[in-house]
Amino acid sequence: MELAYAASTVHRRFHKPGAVQLCTLMNIKTGGCTEDCSYCAQSSRYKTNLTATKLSTVDSVLEAARTAKQNGSNRFCMGAAWRDMQGRTRGMKNIVEMVKGVRALGMEACVTLGMLDKEQARELKEAGLTAYNHNVDTSREHYPSVITTRSYDERLQTIENVREAGIHVCSGGILGLGEVPQTDHVGLIHTLATLPEHPESFPVNKLVPIKGTPMYGQEPVKLEDIVRCIATARLVMPSTIIRLAAGRISMPESEQMLCFMAGANAVFTGEKMLTTDCNGWDEDKAMFERWGLQPMQTEASKVVEEPKFTAQSFDTFKRKQEQPTAS
Amino acid sequence: MESTRVCQRAAHKAVQHITFRSYSIVHDVPRTSAAIPHSAPPSPSPRSVFDEAVNASAPRNTWTKDEISEIYKTPLMDLAYAASTVHRRFHKPGAVQLCTLMNIKTGGCTEDCSYCAQSSRYKTNLTATKLSTVDSVLEAARIAKANGSNRFCMGAAWRDMKGRTRGMKNIVEMVKGVRGMGMEACVTLGMLDKEQARELKDAGLTAYNHNLDTSREHYPSVISTRSYDERLQTIENVREAGIHVCSGGILGLGEVPLTDHVGLIYSLATLPAHPESFPVNKLVPIKGTPMYGNEPVKLEDIVRCIATARLIMPSTIIRLAAGRVSMPESEQMLCFMAGANAVFTGEKMLTTDCNGWDEDKAMFDRWGLSPMQTEASKVVEEPKFSAQSFHALKENGTEQATA
Numbered sequence: 001m002e003l004a005y006a007a008s009t010v011h012r013r014f015h016k017p018g019a020v021q022l023c024t025l026m027n028i029k030t031g032g033c034t035e036d037c038s039y040c041a042q043s044s045r046y047k048t049n050l051t052a053t054k055l056s057t058v059d060s061v062l063e064a065a066r067t068a069k070q071n072g073s074n075r076f077c078m079g080a081a082w083r084d085m086q087g088r089t090r091g092m093k094n095i096v097e098m099v100k101g102v103r104a105l106g107m108e109a110c111v112t113l114g115m116l117d118k119e120q121a122r123e124l125k126e127a128g129l130t131a132y133n134h135n136v137d138t139s140r141e142h143y144p145s146v147i148t149t150r151s152y153d154e155r156l157q158t159i160e161n162v163r164e165a166g167i168h169v170c171s172g173g174i175l176g177l178g179e180v181p182q183t184d185h186v187g188l189i190h191t192l193a194t195l196p197e198h199p200e201s202f203p204v205n206k207l208v209p210i211k212g213t214p215m216y217g218q219e220p221v222k223l224e225d226i227v228r229c230i231a232t233a234r235l236v237m238p239s240t241i242i243r244l245a246a247g248r249i250s251m252p253e254s255e256q257m258l259c260f261m262a263g264a265n266a267v268f269t270g271e272k273m274l275t276t277d278c279n280g281w282d283e284d285k286a287m288f289e290r291w292g293l294q295p296m297q298t299e300a301s302k303v304v305e306e307p308k309f310t311a312q313s314f315d316t317f318k319r320k321q322e323q324p325t326a327s
Numbered sequence: 328m329e330s331t332r333v334c335q336r337a338a339h340k341a342v343q344h345i346t347f348r349s350y351s352i353v354h355d356v357p358r359t360s361a362a363i364p365h366s367a368p369p370s371p372s373p374r375s376v377f378d379e380a381v382n383a384s385a386p387r388n389t390w391t392k393d394e395i396s397e398i399y400k401t402p403l404m405d406l407a408y409a410a411s412t413v414h415r416r417f418h419k420p421g422a423v424q425l426c427t428l429m430n431i432k433t434g435g436c437t438e439d440c441s442y443c444a445q446s447s448r449y450k451t452n453l454t455a456t457k458l459s460t461v462d463s464v465l466e467a468a469r470i471a472k473a474n475g476s477n478r479f480c481m482g483a484a485w486r487d488m489k490g491r492t493r494g495m496k497n498i499v500e501m502v503k504g505v506r507g508m509g510m511e512a513c514v515t516l517g518m519l520d521k522e523q524a525r526e527l528k529d530a531g532l533t534a535y536n537h538n539l540d541t542s543r544e545h546y547p548s549v550i551s552t553r554s555y556d557e558r559l560q561t562i563e564n565v566r567e568a569g570i571h572v573c574s575g576g577i578l579g580l581g582e583v584p585l586t587d588h589v590g591l592i593y594s595l596a597t598l599p600a601h602p603e604s605f606p607v608n609k610l611v612p613i614k615g616t617p618m619y620g621n622e623p624v625k626l627e628d629i630v631r632c633i634a635t636a637r638l639i640m641p642s643t644i645i646r647l648a649a650g651r652v653s654m655p656e657s658e659q660m661l662c663f664m665a666g667a668n669a670v671f672t673g674e675k676m677l678t679t680d681c682n683g684w685d686e687d688k689a690m691f692d693r694w695g696l697s698p699m700q701t702e703a704s705k706v707v708e709e710p711k712f713s714a715q716s717f718h719a720l721k722e723n724g725t726e727q728a729t730a
Contacts, residue, residue: 001420001695002420
């Protein structure tokens, strides 16, 4: 409780109290991934219910981005299930178009595409990419129990490439991978807090165990450990945005509020995460109003006026788009 | 410019000094303004009512309803943080008072309080009983103390104490016995006159509970056999006898939070002295009572009420009372962060269930809360949580000689 109060105090020194960033995620290339990350439904090694897809079209992605913006999201994040971007020249071209399109809508653009080299990072920077996500997942010590096909240092290299290209670094972890909170959550924070620069954002995922993956059947992480991790991260990395990511949908409001009080100040909102469900815009808007939270505005999203929450569902908005109305 | 900075640095240091003062075991009582060193307030510019409340160094009872409303309407997360801040100025952070309740005379009450299972007017599952024996009460008190409770509260379902001389005699014995064990003693017996209050004070009673239940405006919808002013009179009698006043309310009686929670706090915060404690009950709807079927009060309204009360009555202990057993830990923690700092613990409330000692101890350990020590309970060492259930200790306890 002391930790959480201290985190609240530091939070107010570095961030606008009550402002919570709304981000929307879209899976632009599902499944068929060659890596063996033991928590992930998209690995081709695990028999999960997921249907693999090709890279989404630029148009469909921008449509989803428009819907997100209409509903008040400030950042649009596109995730593709790849090991890396080697040889994916056409894919990169399309993603560059997506990034440009999202920025043109006046939203922040973020992608997560696996490992990235310096050249590719520069290309994305030139396209106007705001942030690049590449989680370290857990502490260095626990990491080998989670993934073998990609090393901790390779992940740190990608993060370095992103940083050197001048793109914001978004890097976080998943809680509930069988780690020991006392050492491994500390280890995770230590890794990120000792980089040349703290990440711009630190997403905190609560493992959603997926049938067919090795992590299925894990003891769920305890609420007090989530809150402790967030509060510690807030104190150790005061400028960093702390984002509640996967697993929020199963957290009652009271649990989410404890996280916000401990320093969390961003969420994903809008029906879908990469492979799991997410709270919808309406639901989150109502919750924010009741608890006195408001959407964060950032320079990069260049919002001239307060975004209006029209709070339409993806489908309704899609249907409206098909009818001939003034664009 | 220089002098301002020097001032600010000094203020900052002073504020830090307040925040990180070490607390001794015995002196965890809420502090009076005399105990708080006066320092420059953090922001010297013209301040809103909210800012003034956040920077308060002493309780005041000159509140207007509008002022309380204004604070009440602050965005909730900001309100809760402000409450946390004020809380730490007046109370040991993380210290939560453990109180145990015992119903010493159940049911058969002549009043018509529409939430209560003990009213003889409502067909509820309750079996009426006579006043418990002094021995059985002291046995329960011993168990509570062994489990770490600091205050033992005895409730009897009566309208008032008129003509109950034998009952009063027994209760005086119970109070003496409880104090003799080194626990605070509290009773709630209905309306009390000045004479009876003095008698209880002489017996060593720490506190007397008499809830107002809700705002003056909403009160007639809840009870008709006893008026708001009669309740205030009892509270005055208790205060004048020098007994701590414990008075709070029940949330979820069909009231309108914005006006009625504010009204409840207003009534208590404008008394000559703030109550020593403010119990917050979440209505447990009881079949057979008129309040059965009420919309449950929303969590955000409970938190808002607690946070507002913490800001308006900074020295007052805010106690989570009935209904806590149905609140998940995350909801309770939000209440603690908003300024609540006491609970009832130990299996039973007056007519509903309560969280057990083990459960609460485990929760406290995980969240870094600790049992509050107060002067009146004269605890020389930290009470050990032997955390035995009522029955287990009863079985073990009868073999040992009493203290």
